[in-house]
Amino acid sequence: MSNKEQRFTLGLLAMEGSVLSSLIGPTDMFRIAQKLAQVRDPGTPLWPPHGVLTMALIEARELTKVYAMGDQTVHALRGVSLDIEEGAFVAIMGASGSGKSTLMNILGCLDLPTSGEYRLANEAVEGMQADQLASIRNRRIGFVFQQFNLLPRTSALENVELPMVYSGVKAALRRERAMAALQKVGLGERFQHTPSELSGGQQQRVAIARALVNNPQLILADEPTGALDSQTSEDIMRLLTDLNGQGMTVVIVTHEADIAAWARRRIVFRDGRIVEDVAAWTAGQARNDDARDGEVAA
Ligand code: ADP
Numbered sequence: 093m094s095n096k097e098q099r100f101t102l103g104l105l106a107m108e109g110s111v112l113s114s115l116i117g118p119t120d121m122f123r124i125a126q127k128l129a130q131v132r133d134p135g136t137p138l139w140p141p142h143g144v145l146t147m148a149l150i151e152a153r154e155l156t157k158v159y160a161m162g163d164q165t166v167h168a169l170r171g172v173s174l175d176i177e178e179g180a181f182v183a184i185m186g187a188s189g190s191g192k193s194t195l196m197n198i199l200g201c202l203d204l205p206t207s208g209e210y211r212l213a214n215e216a217v218e219g220m221q222a223d224q225l226a227s228i229r230n231r232r233i234g235f236v237f238q239q240f241n242l243l244p245r246t247s248a249l250e251n252v253e254l255p256m257v258y259s260g261v262k263a264a265l266r267r268e269r270a271m272a273a274l275q276k277v278g279l280g281e282r283f284q285h286t287p288s289e290l291s292g293g294q295q296q297r298v299a300i301a302r303a304l305v306n307n308p309q310l311i312l313a314d315e316p317t318g319a320l321d322s323q324t325s326e327d328i329m330r331l332l333t334d335l336n337g338q339g340m341t342v343v344i345v346t347h348e349a350d351i352a353a354w355a356r357r358r359i360v361f362r363d364g365r366i367v368e369d370v371a372a373w374t375a376g377q378a379r380n381d382d383a384r385d386g387e388v389a390a
């Protein structure tokens with residue numbers, strides 16, 4: 093390629109990066125970026141590679157959150173900056189009261205920071221009005237909570253249909269997509285059951301199906317296994333790992349180290365600040381390795 097062609101290709105990739113990455117996935121994007129880095133113009137820095145790899149889904153800068161409690165103020169976040177790439181699997185840890193849920197609410201566009209900047213998929217969130225926040229949530233984010241938050245006396249199918257009611261999807265298509273989401277979480281057979289007729293793990297699966305049904309880029313799960321036993325927790329983490337494997341960005345909050353061990357990056361909060369941020373080998377990968385070792389041994 094001539095220099096001119098290279099520049100053109102780089103420009104195209106930078107523009108179409110998000111479209112392309114959704115077609116071919118982050119791993120291939122990374123390979124393409126590596127190739128392009130090899131043929132780059134002499135004199136251009138190798139890193140960062142000029143927009144080709146800037147696929148941060150979440151870009152947060154110096155977020156603060158101050159709650160007024162009567163004449164007291166609570167500094168829940170004290171300047172949090174963080175990027176999360178598309179396709180990441182992140183666990184947020186930290187003691188109770190350290191600001192994890194406050195951050196998740198801001199990342200989820202449920203709440204606005206007191207100060208700081210937040211871009212989600214390149215849209216500036218910090219200045220948005222309530223209707224714009226609702227729209228970005230609906231288009232991009234699926235939520236999973238500790239207590240499942242399903243409607244009681246309402247079937248699994250109808251619970252999963254709910255986000256599509258808000259986004260105006262027609263009834264027949266709603267049903268079809270809700271069934272597909274329930275099948276994806278292994279609950280296709282139980283679509284008529286109400287929450288009280290399902291176990292905790294099954295209820296959380298319904299909640300995950302509900303989170304998936306608008307095909308979000310981002311799943312935010314605040315203590316998704318907090319109300320589940322350890323075997324069921326593992327099933328839920330395996331499900332989230334599968335979804336992440338299909339390209340969905342997953343951010344979970346957890347107290348438990350063995351739950352955080354499923355994530356590929358761990359961020360620890362203390363008193364409204366990030367005190368640790370590490371990439372890590374995951375429980376899922378370790379299990380795959382064990383399985384492979386088992387095969388060799390057998
Ligand atoms: P975590 O999820 O890590 O337990 P939170 O983000 O819920 O922590 O809370 C961080 C701090 O902010 C705590 O001191 C908490 O009491 C306070 N806080 C959270 N939400 C509110 C609120 N709506 N009003 C006042 N204070 C709040």
Ligand code: MG
Binds near residue numbers: 192193194
């Ligand atoms: Mg919390």
